[in-house]
Amino acid sequence: MIKFRTLKKGVPMSQDIYPIGQHHCYSCLQWDGVRTYDHEKQKIKVDASSLGNCRISHSKIKGTAFCDNYYPLR
Numbered sequence: 001m002i003k004f005r006t007l008k009k010g011v012p013m014s015q016d017i018y019p020i021g022q023h024h025c026y027s028c029l030q031w032d033g034v035r036t037y038d039h040e041k042q043k044i045k046v047d048a049s050s051l052g053n054c055r056i057s058h059s060k061i062k063g064t065a066f067c068d069n070y071y072p073l074r
């Protein structure tokens, strides 16, 4: 059974499961979009096309975006 730790409440319409460390905003510590993180399995459940706020650029950004200031989830 997979246990996900909820980082933010709310469930997007279509979520997929991705490994962490993909250098996309959805797997960046600074992205506050809706996602759940399974620390044990190192997986993220997220609608990668959804918008979240980047705490560095202070702008809404898609989970599929990326930048050089990537902060991996641990």
Ligand code: SF4
Residues within 6 Å of the ligand: 023, 024, 025, 028, 029, 030, 031, 053, 054, 055, 056, 057, 061, 065, 066, 067, 068, 069, 070, 071
């Ligand atoms: S823009 Fe960069 S710092 Fe901001 S959430 Fe995306 S990867 Fe992280």
